[in-house]
Amino acid sequence: MLALAISTCTDRGRELFAPGQADWEVHGAAQWDFRDGLLQGRADSAEGFVMTRERYTDFRLELEFMPDSTINSGIFIRCAKQELSATDCHEINIWDLHPNPEFRTGAIVTRHPPLAHVNTLNRWNTYRIDCRPDTLKIWVNDTLTARLANPGLGSGYIGLQASGTGTIRFRNIRLYP
Numbered sequence: 001m002l003a004l005a006i007s008t009c010t011d012r013g014r015e016l017f018a019p020g021q022a023d024w025e026v027h028g029a030a031q032w033d034f035r036d037g038l039l040q041g042r043a044d045s046a047e048g049f050v051m052t053r054e055r056y057t058d059f060r061l062e063l064e065f066m067p068d069s070t071i072n073s074g075i076f077i078r079c080a081k082q083e084l085s086a087t088d089c090h091e092i093n094i095w096d097l098h099p100n101p102e103f104r105t106g107a108i109v110t111r112h113p114p115l116a117h118v119n120t121l122n123r124w125n126t127y128r129i130d131c132r133p134d135t136l137k138i139w140v141n142d143t144l145t146a147r148l149a150n151p152g153l154g155s156g157y158i159g160l161q162a163s164g165t166g167t168i169r170f171r172n173i174r175l176y177p
Contacts, residue, residue, distance in 0.1 A: 013062070013174035016052065016158065023053045027082070030162035039170045041162030043071065051082050051159035056175065061129040061158065063173040067094050067105075069121050071166030074109070077131060078156035086110045090153060092129060092138055092146075094168065096121050106138060106145030114145040124171075 017024050019034040026032050030048025032041050041048065056078070067073055072095045079089035091109035096119055098104040106114035118125070118140040128139040133154065138146040158175075162168050 013060075013176040016061075016173045016175050017050055017160065017170070024050050025053060025082075026050050032162070037171060039160070039173070041071075041073070041160065041168045041170075043162040043164055043166060045165055047084075047161070047163040049076070049084055049159045049161045051076075051079070052157050053082075055155050055157055057131075057155040058133060058177075059131050060176040061127070061131070061174070062176070063127050064124050064171045065094060065120070065127060066122070066124050066169040067096070067120060068166045068168070069097065070164065071095070071162060071168045072098075072164040073168040074161045075127060075129065076157075076159040076161060077129060078151075078153040079159060080153065080156055082157055082159075084159060084161060088153070089156065089159070090136060090148075090151065092127065094120065094127075106140045106143075108136065108138065108146050108148055111151075112146045112148045115147070116140075116143050116145055118143050118145065 028048030029046035030043040075092040076089040086109045093107045096105050102113035103109050130137040136148040136151040
């Protein structure tokens with residue numbers, strides 16, 4: 001089992017999902033590893049995720065991601081339990097080719113369709129997720145893709161998903177209070 005933790009807080013934020021640290025864990029059948037400084041999830045007709053062991057309330061999460069053209073991925077925030085759920089988490093999607101365009105990259109699945117379509121396949125992209133008590137805002141590559149008032153789910157775990165078939169890469173994952 002791969003284990004990681006959050007380093008100390010600095011003005012650069014707190015690093016999440018760093019190699020060799022112990023405050024995150026791996027769940028499911030996808031394969032997760034660090035390669036060339038990247039957290040990489042690979043799925044082969046499977047689903048898996050990494051998730052923090054600590055709960056977070058109000059924060060800004062910034063990260064870079066690179067999806068291949070076949071992966072279904074996402075960032076799950078404020079999860080009530082250490083499991084992925086579109087109802088008990090806010091699922092911030094990474095899936096440009098989702099069969100339902102309302103759930104594509106930049107959407108908050110089942111809660112808010114993307115305000116703009118940003119193409120992210122096979123290249124590095126940024127996500128900025130701002131969680132406040134009364135508002136949740138999402139940016140992909142500096143484009144506002146979602147704004148949800150009164151989002152509910154005030155506190156919870158943070159997870160990264162690899163589902164279906166393909167590879168997702170993450171780097172520079174930082175949490176700011």
